[in-house]
Amino acid sequence: MDRTDVSLIALRRILRATELYGKELAQAAGLSAPQLRVLQIAGEAGSATPSAIAARMGVSQATITTLVDKLVAKALVSREQSQRDRRQTNVTVTAAGQAVLDEAPDALQQRYVRKFEALEDWEQAQIIAALERVAAMLDARDIDAAPVLHHGDLKHHKH
Template identity: 45%
Template sequence: MKRYDEVLVALRRIIRATDLHSKQLSKTSGLTAPQLLILQTLRHNDDMTVGEVARKVSLSQATVTTIIDRLEKRGYAVRERGSSDKRKVYVHLTEEAHKALMNAPRPLQESFIRQFQDLQEWEQTMILSSLERVAYMMDAQHIDASPVLDVGALDRIGNNSPTEHSSGNP
């Protein structure tokens, strides 16, 4: 096997592992990985605006707004105007969200982060550099992404419809 084939196989394994975990997460909790990330962020940080959430999870404000809209429709989040500054709108979790978070499985990236942090500094730097180069080679440096391992559109509805996961694109 040529070296580039080995690289493509490794990339496909990463995409497949992410896809399988994403489907399992959606099946067991009814949430997508980005939804879970935003819920966890809101649980650990009180009084956040959509913009603050977006910065914290490294996604665009438009993407986070769409995800929060869906969480709100499911009864997991509410928006409230600030009492001191009426221009600011804060996002808060509902009791339903707290229950969902208690039962939700751990995100795939938690295991990755633990193992990555166990590596030597030079190994971490090499992996980061290599993956950034791969992203550039795939013309993916401009794609909106957050530190969450998931496939498909980040603001999709978490209902396992076949079109959501059919592209195989992270």
């Protein structure tokens, strides 16, 4: 097998892993990876502002609004007026949301982060360089992407 085929197989394995993870997560928690990440961020301190969540995820405020709406509909978070600034709303994890966090499977990106951070600096730099080159080869440099591994609907990506 030539190197081109080997590289395409590796890329396909990465894509397939995110797809399988998304299905596993949906079955286990009834959430998408981005929904789980919103829940995790809000759960770290018990609550977070939508703008803080958007900044952490690297997505727009509108995207966070949609994700929070879905979590509110599932009674996993609630929107509460800030005690410090009445103009601000906090996304607060409910007891049901905390139960989902406690039972959620190990997120694919968390596995990646643990293993990536255990690598030597030179190995991290090499992987980053290779991944950035692959993104450039796929003309994907300008696609809006958050540090959340998720296989989702491509029509939501900016081109």
